[in-house]
Amino acid sequence: MSHDNMTIHLRVWRQSGPNAKGNFEQYTLDTVNPHMSFLEMLDVLNERLTKEGQVPVEFDHDCREGICGSCGVVINGTAHGPQQRTASCQLHMRHYKDGDAITIEPWRAKAFPIVRDLVVDRTAFDRIQEAGGYVSVKTGSAPDAHAVPIGKEVADEAFDYAACIGCGACVAACPNASASLFTAAKISQLALLPQGQPERKRRVVAMVDQMKVEGFGDCSNHGECEAVCPKGISIAGIAKMRREYFKAILTGK
Amino acid sequence: MSQVSESKILKFYRSQTGRKFITGVTGIGLMGFLVVHLAGNLGFFIGGDAVNAYTAKLHSLGPLVLIVEIGLIAIVLFHAILGISIAQEKKRARPEGYALHVSGGAPSRMSPASKSMIWTGIVLLLFIVLHVWQFRFGPHYDTMLPGGVEPVRDMYKVVVDVFADPVWVAIYMGVMVLLGFHLRHGFWSAFQSIGAMSSRLSNTMYAAALVFAVLIALGFFVLPLYLHMVH
Ligand code: HEM
Ligand code: FES
Numbered sequence: 019m020s021h022d023n024m025t026i027h028l029r030v031w032r033q034s035g036p037n038a039k040g041n042f043e044q045y046t047l048d049t050v051n052p053h054m055s056f057l058e059m060l061d062v063l064n065e066r067l068t069k070e071g072q073v074p075v076e077f078d079h080d081c082r083e084g085i086c087g088s089c090g091v092v093i094n095g096t097a098h099g100p101q102q103r104t105a106s107c108q109l110h111m112r113h114y115k116d117g118d119a120i121t122i123e124p125w126r127a128k129a130f131p132i133v134r135d136l137v138v139d140r141t142a143f144d145r146i147q148e149a150g151g152y153v154s155v156k157t158g159s160a161p162d163a164h165a166v167p168i169g170k171e172v173a174d175e176a177f178d179y180a181a182c183i184g185c186g187a188c189v190a191a192c193p194n195a196s197a198s199l200f201t202a203a204k205i206s207q208l209a210l211l212p213q214g215q216p217e218r219k220r221r222v223v224a225m226v227d228q229m230k231v232e233g234f235g236d237c238s239n240h241g242e243c244e245a246v247c248p249k250g251i252s253i254a255g256i257a258k259m260r261r262e263y264f265k266a267i268l269t270g271k
Numbered sequence: 272m273s274q275v276s277e278s279k280i281l282k283f284y285r286s287q288t289g290r291k292f293i294t295g296v297t298g299i300g301l302m303g304f305l306v307v308h309l310a311g312n313l314g315f316f317i318g319g320d321a322v323n324a325y326t327a328k329l330h331s332l333g334p335l336v337l338i339v340e341i342g343l344i345a346i347v348l349f350h351a352i353l354g355i356s357i358a359q360e361k362k363r364a365r366p367e368g369y370a371l372h373v374s375g376g377a378p379s380r381m382s383p384a385s386k387s388m389i390w391t392g393i394v395l396l397l398f399i400v401l402h403v404w405q406f407r408f409g410p411h412y413d414t415m416l417p418g419g420v421e422p423v424r425d426m427y428k429v430v431v432d433v434f435a436d437p438v439w440v441a442i443y444m445g446v447m448v449l450l451g452f453h454l455r456h457g458f459w460s461a462f463q464s465i466g467a468m469s470s471r472l473s474n475t476m477y478a479a480a481l482v483f484a485v486l487i488a489l490g491f492f493v494l495p496l497y498l499h500m501v502h
Contacts, residue, residue, distance in 0.1 A: 029370075042370065095371030102375060121371050128364050191375060193386065194357070195364035198287070226288050235364030236287050236357040239460040240385050245375030253463070254470040261466030263288040267279055 024050045024116040028063065030075055031123045033132055040132070042121070052112040056099065057082060057089060059111055076135040084108040084248060087183030090190065091136045092123040097187035097246040105185060105248040125190035129197070129233040140186050142232040143200060147184075149228040150221035151204040153213045166212050179207035181249040188243035188251075194235035199243035201225050202259035203251050209262055219266035226263050290353050295464030297350035298457050302483075304343060309490045315498060319427035324416055327423040351396050358389040380477065384455040391453040398446045405433060434498040443495040451488030458483045 025048040033040030047066075050059050057079050064074035080086040089107040093099035099109045114120065122136060130138040168176075180203075188199035205222050208214030214221070237256060244253045283289035314321040329336060374381050384391075406429060414425035433439050458480035462468050468476065 092369060092371075095369060095373030096375050123369055123371070126365055126367055126369055128366055193372075193381065194361035196287075223286075226286055230285075230287050233364060234287075235361045236290060238357060238361070238385065238388065239291075239380065239456075239463045241378060241380035242375060245377065245379035252470050254468060254473065257463050257466045257468040259466075260288045260292060260464065263286065264283075264292060264466060267283045267289070270279075 022052075022116075023048065024052065024111070024114065024118075026050045026059065026111070026114060027117070027119040029119065029121040030063075030135070032075070032135055033124075034073075035134060036131055050111055050114075052110070052114075054111045055082065055107060056093070056109040056111065057107050076133075076137050078137050079107055082107040085183060087185035087248075090125060090185045090187050092125065092190055094121050097125070097190040098185075098248055102245065103248055103250050105183075108248075125186050127186075127189050127195035127234065129195070130186060130189060138186070140184070142234070143184050143186065143197070145232060146197065146201055146225055146228045147204060150217065150224035151208070153208060154217065155213070168211060172210055176207050176210040178249075179203045179210070179251060179255055182207075182247075182251055183249060185248060187246045187248065189234065191242045191246040192235070192237070193240055193242065194238055196237040196243075197229045197232070197234040198237040198256045198259070199247065199251060199253060201229050202253075202255035205262060206255040206258045209258070218262070219269070222259065222262040222266050226259065290357065291464040292466075293349060294353045294357070295461040297346045297353075298461040299465070300346045301350060302454065302458065302461070302487075305487055305491075309487060312491070312494055315427070315430070315494055319414075319425070319431075320417060322427040322430075323414060323423055323425060326426040327416065330424075347396070347399060351392065354389060354392050378473075380456070380459065382456060384452045385460070387452060388456060391449040394446060394449050395453060406430065409433075431498055431502050434495045435502060437499065440495040440499045444492055447488050447492040450491065451484045454484035454487060455480055 025046065028045045028047065029042045030045065031040055032043045045063055047059065047063055049062065054062070057077070060075060060077055067074045077091060078088040080088045082089070084105040084107060087105070089105055090098055091106050093106065093109070098104060098106050099113075101109055101113060124132050124136045125138045125140075127138075129142040130140055133139050182200060182203035184200060186200070189195055189197050192198075205225055208221060209218055239253070239256075241253050244251065284293065311325060314325045406426070409429045410432075412425040412428050413422035414428070415422055434443075459473075459477045462472075462476055
C-alpha cells in the first residue's frame with residue numbers, strides 16, 4: 019500500500035457572491051495522501067488558505083458518506099467525478115496520480131444559481147418536491163410494517179427510485195440542464211406504491227409543471243443523468259413520468 | 272367518457288413532457304413515412320415504367336394524396352418548431368457553460384448524434400423544402416405507360432436529370448449521412464419520449480436504432496449514385 023503523498027494541481031472556480039464575476043484560481047497541493055477523500059483534499063487546501071490569510075473555498079457538504087446529497091461538484095467535466103455511483107464526498111484521491119491536474123466547477127444551471135464558489139442554491143428541487151412529491155396522510159403512530167402488503171418486485175423498483183438523494187448531478191450533467199431524472203424518481207417512487215395512488219395524477223402534473231417554472235431545460239434523452247447519478251437511477255423513470263403525465267391529462271386529474 | 276378539453280391539450284403542448292411526447296410521435300410518423308418512401312424508391316432499380324406507374328397510381332388517389340401531403344407538412348412543422356424550441360430552452364437553462372464537460376460513460380446515450388439533433392434537423396428541414404421543390408414542383412414531362420391511354424408525368428426523367436449532375440448527387444448523399452445521424456439517436460429517443468421504454472427494452476431499442484438508421488440512410492444514399500452511374 020502506497021502512502022506516498024502526491025502533488026495535485028487544482029483549478030477551482032472562485033466566485034465571491036451570486037452576482038460577482040467568477041474565475042478559475044490555480045492551487046498546487048503537494049501533500050495529498052491517496053487515502054484522502056476528495057473533500058478532505060479540499061479541507062487541506064482550505065486549511066492552507068486560512069493560514070495564509072486568504073478566503074477558503076466554499077463547498078457544500080454534510081454527511082460525507084454519500085447519503086445527504088449536498089456535496090456535488092463537477093470534477094474534470096463530470097458531475098461527482100470519474101467514479102460512477104459515487105458522490106463527490108465518497109471519491110478518493112487514490113483514483114488520481116502524482117502530478118494530475120483537476121478542474122473543479124460548481125453545478126451550472128439557471129435554476130441553481132451560484133451562492134459562492136462551488137456552492138449552488140438547490141431550493142428549486144425543494145419547490146418541485148413541494149409541488150406534489152408527498153403523500154397526504156393522517157400522522158398517527160406508525161402502522162405495522164405488513165399493514166399494506168406490497169409485492170417484492172414493486173417494492174424493489176420503488177426503492178430504486180426512492181434512493182434519489184436530490185444532489186442535482188442529473189441537472190449538472192444534462193446538456194439541457196433538465197431536472198427530469200430527479201422529478202421522475204420522485205414521481206415514479208410514489209406512483210408505484212399504494213400510498214401514492216390518491217394523489218397520483220395531481221402529483222405528476224404539478225411536479226412536471228414546476229420544473230418548467232423553475233427554469234430547468236427540456237429533456238433530449240441524452241441519458242447523461244443516469245451515468246452520473248450516485249444512486250444509478252434509471253432513465254426508465256423518465257419514460258414512466260411521461261406515461262404518467264399523458265394518462266393524467268387524458269383521464270383528467 | 273373522458274373529457275379532454277382544449278385547455279388541457281394546450282397545457283399538454285406547453286408542458287415539458289408533452290413537448291417531448293409530440294416530438295416523439297411526430298418523429299415516429301416521419302420515420303414511418305421514410306419507410307414507405309424508401310419502399311417506393313425501389314421502383315428506380317426496376318426502371319422508368321415502374322416509377323411512373325407508381326407515381327401515376329399514387330396521384331390517381333386524388334384528394335387522399337393531398338390530405339396526406341398536408342398532414343406531412345403539419346407533422347414536419349410541429350416537429351421542427353418543437354425541436355428548435357427545445358434547443359433554445361436548453362441555452363436559456365444554462366446561460367453559463369462549463370470549462371469542461373465530459374461524459375460519465377455508459378449507460379449514457381450522449382453521442383455526436385444526440386448532441387447534433389438540432390443541426391442535422393435544420394439541414395433536414397432545408398433539404399425537405401429543396402427536395403419537394405425539385406421533384407414535386409419540378410418540371411413536368413409527359414410520357415406514355417406501356418398499354419396506357421393517357422399520358423402520365425415522367426417522374427423518372429425528372430429525377431434522372433437532377434442526378435445527372437454530380438453536385439446534386441453529392442449533396443443528396445451528404446444529407447443522407449446526416450439523416451442517419453438524426454435517426455441514430457432519434458429512433459431510440461422517440462420511444463423514450465412517448466414513455467414506451469423500460470430498463471429491459473432500452474439496450475435492445477438502442478441497438479435497433481443503429482440498425483434502422485444505417486438501413487434507412489443507406490437505402491436513400493445509394494439511389495442518387497446508382498442513377499448517376501447507369502445514365
Ligand atoms: C425526415 C425527417 C425527420 C425525421 C424522420 C425525424 C425524426 C426524429 C425523431 C424520431 C426524433 C426523436 C424524437 C424525440 O426525441 O422524442 C427526432 C428528434 C429531433 N428532431 Fe427530427 N426528424 C426529422 C426532421 C427534423 C426536422 C426538419 C427538424 C428541424 C429542426 C428536426 C429536429 C429535431 C430535433 C431538434 C430533435 C431533438 C429534440 C430534442 O432534443 O428533444 N427533425 N427527430
Ligand atoms: S456530503 Fe453528503 S452526499 Fe456527499
